[in-house]
Every structure is written in structure tokens, then in C-alpha cells.
Amino acid sequence: MLMLQGARQRFCDGLTRRNFLQIGAFGAAMSLAEMMRLRAAAGNAPTPKKSAIMIYLPGGPSHLDMYDLKPNAPAEFRGEFKPIGTNVPGVQICELFPLQAHMWNKLAVIRSLVAVEEHSDSLLMTGYSENENRTANHPSLGAVVSKLREANKNEMPPFVSLRGMSAGTEPGYLGIAHRPFTPDGPGLDNLRLPGGVDSTRVDERKGLLASFDSIRRDIDAKGTMKGLDAFAVRAFDMVASGKVHKALDLSKEDPRVRDSYKDVEPFLLARRLVEAGVGCVTLAFGGWDTHSSNFKTLRTQLPQLDRGVTNLIQDLHDRGMQDDVVTVMWGEFGRTPQVNGNDGGRDHWAPAMSALVAGGGLKMGQAIGSTSARGETLKDRPITVPQVLSTVYRAMGIDPSITFPNGNGRPMYVLDDRGAVAELI
Numbered sequence: 001m002l003m004l005q006g007a008r009q010r011f012c013d014g015l016t017r018r019n020f021l022q023i024g025a026f027g028a029a030m031s032l033a034e035m036m037r038l039r040a041a042a043g044n045a046p047t048p049k050k051s052a053i054m055i056y057l058p059g060g061p062s063h064l065d066m067y068d069l070k071p072n073a074p075a076e077f078r079g080e081f082k083p084i085g086t087n088v089p090g091v092q093i094c095e096l097f098p099l100q101a102h103m104w105n106k107l108a109v110i111r112s113l114v115a116v117e118e119h120s121d122s123l124l125m126t127g128y129s130e131n132e133n134r135t136a137n138h139p140s141l142g143a144v145v146s147k148l149r150e151a152n153k154n155e156m157p158p159f160v161s162l163r164g165m166s167a168g169t170e171p172g173y174l175g176i177a178h179r180p181f182t183p184d185g186p187g188l189d190n191l192r193l194p195g196g197v198d199s200t201r202v203d204e205r206k207g208l209l210a211s212f213d214s215i216r217r218d219i220d221a222k223g224t225m226k227g228l229d230a231f232a233v234r235a236f237d238m239v240a241s242g243k244v245h246k247a248l249d250l251s252k253e254d255p256r257v258r259d260s261y262k263d264v265e266p267f268l269l270a271r272r273l274v275e276a277g278v279g280c281v282t283l284a285f286g287g288w289d290t291h292s293s294n295f296k297t298l299r300t301q302l303p304q305l306d307r308g309v310t311n312l313i314q315d316l317h318d319r320g321m322q323d324d325v326v327t328v329m330w331g332e333f334g335r336t337p338q339v340n341g342n343d344g345g346r347d348h349w350a351p352a353m354s355a356l357v358a359g360g361g362l363k364m365g366q367a368i369g370s371t372s373a374r375g376e377t378l379k380d381r382p383i384t385v386p387q388v389l390s391t392v393y394r395a396m397g398i399d400p401s402i403t404f405p406n407g408n409g410r411p412m413y414v415l416d417d418r419g420a421v422a423e424l425i
Contacts, residue, residue, distance in 0.1 A: 011059055011119040011289050050360065050396040051274040052141060054282040055267075055309070055329035056121050056163065059289030060353075062346050063334035064375045065298055066094050067109045067354040067367075070337075077337050077374045080295045080344070088365045096302035099310040105365040106313055106322070108424065110355045112369025112378045115333040115385060117350040119289070121168030124330060125282065127386035127415045130167045137406070139178065141389060142280035143171035144414055146178040148398065149279050155243040156277040157181035162266050163284040173406035180282070183248050247276040257315075264308030271315050274325050288331055292345040313358050326360025326395040328388065337375040351377055355388060360395030362424040386417035391424050 062079075064070060069083040069092065083092035086104035093101055093109070100107060116123060122130035125140040132138075139147070142159035149158040161169045161180035171178035250258055250268060261268040266283040273281045285308065286301045309329060316322050334353035335346035352371045358364065369381035390400040393414070400418040403411040 012291055049324070051278065051325045052145070052280045052360075052392055052396060053270045053274060053312070053325060053327040054125060054141065054280065055270075055327065055356075056124060056168070056282060056284045057286060057288050057305075057329065057331035058121070058284050059119070059287050059331060060333045060335055060348060061288040061331040062290065062294060062298070063111070063349075063352060063354040063371075064337055064346075065294070065335075066097070066302065067356065068111045068352075068371055068375055069094060070373065070375050073337075073374045076339050079339060081298075091365075091367045094302060096299065097306045099306045103310060103314065106317060106358060108357045108362070108364050108366050108368065110357065110368045110383055110388065110421065111352075111371060112381045113330075113353045113355055113383050113385065113388070114378060115350045115353050117333055117348050119332060121166055121332070123168075123385050124332070125168030125389075126170075126172070127389045127417065133167065133170075133172065136412075137172040138412070139172035139174040139404070139414070140169050141392065142169060142180055142282060143174050143178040144393075144398065144402075144404075145279040145396070146171070146180075147174050147404065150178075154277055156247070156273075157244065158279040160273050160278050160281050161283075162269055163282065169282060173412065174404060180280075181244075183244070243276065247272045247278075260311055261308070264304055264311070267308040267312040268315075271312055275319065275321065290335065290345055291340070291347055292342040294335070294339070294346045295344050309356070316359060322359045323361040324359075326362065326392050327358040328355060328392060329357075330355035334375075357388075357391075357424060360392070362391070362395055366423065368421065368423045383421055384417055384419075386415050387419045387421055390415050390418045391421045394420055394425065 064077070065079055065081050069081065070078045071083055072078075082095045084095045084098065084101055085092055086101040088104045091104055091109075093104075116129045118129055118131065120130040122128065122133055125142070126133060126138045128136060128138045142161070146158040152158070157180070159169075159178065159180040161182045164182055165179070169180050246252060248269060250265060250272075253268065253272075257268070264285070266285060270281045270283050285305060287297075288301075290297050309327075313322075313327065316325050316327075330353070333348055333350040336349045337346075339345070340347055352375060369383060370379045371377060372379050393400040398414075400415050401413060403413050406412045
């Protein structure tokens with residue numbers, strides 16, 4: 001059994017998101033082979049060919065200091081940063097985003113999103129708040145991709161989380177077989193063959209497993225176990241092939257590329273994973289719960305974020321993958337338009353937030369929607385988080401009105417709010 005633990009992320013509510021995943025014993029002693037069997041049990045389904053990268057900015061980034069600056073607002077609202085023009089006329093973003101400004105024709109922003117005040121990625125990844133999911137238990141986008149790719153016989157997991165387990169990565173009623181693979185910490189070592197174990201010894205271990213399974217086959221007069229043995233072989237081969245480990249091994253990259261991603265390596269990992277065939281990758285970057293020292297924090301984090309996301313998007317374009325991978329970057333909510341007295345901090349603000357979108361064959365080079373003169377309320381084109389997810393599903397070739405049976409056998413829509421962001425289509 002392998003326990004993978006992610007980093008702690010503490011927010012202002014005092015809660016710690018302790019991330020974990022057990023590989024080889026998913027909850028109730030489930031092996032990797034048994035997980036594959038579960039995935040195949042439901043039969044074939046349409047397989048999405050495109051991928052998604054979901055970038056989570058935990059804590060709630062300030063929309064007014066990133067993509068929705070208000071230079072004409074009073075000083076206590078507009079803050080310390082100035083807007084700069086992009087290579088698309090009429091679109092301005094923060095001065096600390098010069099790299100994005102030079103490639104805005106490859107990007108788009110939604111400035112009129114409404115959220116909920118909840119320190120959770122549940123809404124962003126499932127379309128439902130964590131509070132709603134305590135009863136409804138909806139699956140994440142990555143879990144849906146995993147479900148639709150379960151019949152594929154490749155050596156890459158369909159859903160990878162580079163930030164451990166969270167409310168937004170859970171598979172809900174689709175079942176634990178569709179949790180993400182989480183290559184965190186010691187998990188990298190488990191993707192290598194143990195020292196001294198070569199391909200010959202792997203074959204011997206397969207034979208040993210077969211001898212144990214023969215006892216179960218004798219009991220199973222219908223021959224079901226014979227068919228299930230293929231999943232044990234696939235579990236062996238996924239590790240033995242080393243394809244997953246190779247995708248996660250940054251030493252395979254050109255040193256100049258690695259240098260360009262210094263301190264923002266998760267963005268490079270995400271690119272390598274979708275390039276290797278992963279259907280959905282989610283990562284987290286920074287800490288954005290800036291009740292105090294908002295501008296001091298952002299002066300450090302925004303340039304790093306600028307470099308990470310622009311390197312990622314440019315890499316996808318350079319490889320001809322811009323239409324095959326849709327990327328979304330956002331946090332739980334925006335932050336208060338009026339700066340507080342706590343060393344220039346901003347507090348939670350659910351009525352308005354922004355999100356960055358790129359790729360997937362969507363229409364780029366634009367800013368969608370707007371907020372009021374002080375960034376307090378939506379001025380036009382209100383858009384919900386589920387509508388953004390619906391657009392992502394469509395970009396991936398997945399019908400957002402698709403249904404899956406929940407634990408009681410009742411068919412459930414992936415999203416109830418399935419309206420698309422028409423400007424992106």
C-alpha cells in the first residue's frame with residue numbers, strides 16, 4: 001500500500017486541507033487492478049479525445065489586481081497596481097502580467113463570474129458548492145473524464161492531481177475508481193521498479209500472482225476470474241512501462257526549458273502529462289487569501305504566475321496542442337473592492353470574480369463581461385461557474401447533459417446549469 005500526502009494549505013477559516021490518496025488500497029483494500037476492473041464494469045462510453053488543465057489559485061485571488069483593474073476608482077478601491085495594454089486592442093490587465101499582455105491573442109478572460117463564499121475548490125471542479133455536495137455528491141470534471149476513458153487501454157491514468165486530494169477532485173457517485181492519480185512525494189519512487197527488479201523478475205511476479213488467482217478461478221465456475229486477470233496485467237504494465245514516471249521526470253526536458261519554469265514547475269508537469277495522454281490535470285499555485293498584505297504578496301506571486309501560465313500556453317501552441325487542451329485558471333471568489341485597514345488587505349468577495357481561459361478551440365483574444373466602476377457588482381453578462389465548466393465539457397467533446405446513475409441508480413446530470421459561454425464557442 002502506498003500513501004501519498006499533499007501539502008497543507010491553511011486558509012483564514014482555520015481549516016487545513018490535508019490531502020491524501022492511497023494507491024494499492026483505495027479506502028476498502030482496493031488494488032490498482034481492482035480499480036481498473038471497476039472502471040471497466042460499466043461498459044463502453046464515448047471517449048473524449050481532448051484534455052483539460054485546471055489551475056486552482058487557492059484562497060481567492062483579487063480580481064481587481066489581476067484582470068479587472070479600476071484605474072479611475074478612488075485610491076482605496078483601485079489599489080497599488082496600474083493596468084497595461086495587451087496585444088488585443090481595448091483589453092488591459094495588471095502591469096505585473098507583461099508576458100500575458102504580449103500573448104493575449106491566445107488568452108481570454110471572463111470578468112463577470114459570480115461565486116459562493118466558500119474556501120473550497122468544489123464549485124470550480126464539480127459545478128456545485130461543497131455544501132451542496134455533502135448530499136448530492138457530484139463528480140469532478142476529472143472524474144467524469146476518467147469515467148468516459150475507462151475503456152481505454154493505455155499506460156497513463158486519465159485523471160492526475162498535482163495537488164493531492166480535495167473536495168474538488170472527488171469522484172462523487174461515480175465511485176472511488178475515478179479518483180485522481182496523485183504523484184506526490186514518495187509516489188514518484190513507487191513509479192519505478194524496485195531496485196534489482198528487472199523485466200524478467202516482473203514476469204516471474206506476474207506468474208506468482210497467476211498461481212494465486214488460479215485458486216479463485218477454480219472457485220469461479222463461470223470463468224469470470226480469467227477475464228479479470230487482464231486488469232492485473234495492466235496494473236503491472238502501468239508501473240513496469242515507466243511511462244507515467246517519464247512524464248513526471250523533468251530531467252527529460254531541455255535544461256533551457258526547465259530554467260524557464262524555475263519555481264513554477266507544476267505548469268511544466270501539467271504540460272508533460274497532457275502531452276503523454278492524461279485527460280485532465282489539476283494543479284494549484286500560490287496562496288491568495290490576502291486579508292492582509294495583499295499588494296506585498298501579489299508583487300511576488302503575480303510575476304511568477306505570469307511566467308508559469310504563459311510558458312504553459314506557449315508550449316502547447318509550439319507543440320500544436322492549443323486546440324486539444326483547454327486551460328482554465330481561477331480561485332474560489334474575488335476579493336473586496338475596498339482595501340481594508342489590515343496592511344492593505346482585501347477580504348472575501350463572492351459577488352464578482354475573474355477567470356482566465358485558453359485553448360480547446362475556443363475563441364481567444366477577448367475580455368468577456370464587466371463589473372461596476374468599483375468592481376463591486378456585475379455590470380453585464382453575468383456568468384456562473386457551472387456555465388464555464390459546461391463550456392469546458394463542450395470544448396472537450398463531452399455533452400454536458402450526459403447522465404450517470406448515482407448510488408441509488410437514479411440518472412444524474414453532470415451539470416444542472418448547462419448554459420455555455422457563447423462568446424467562447
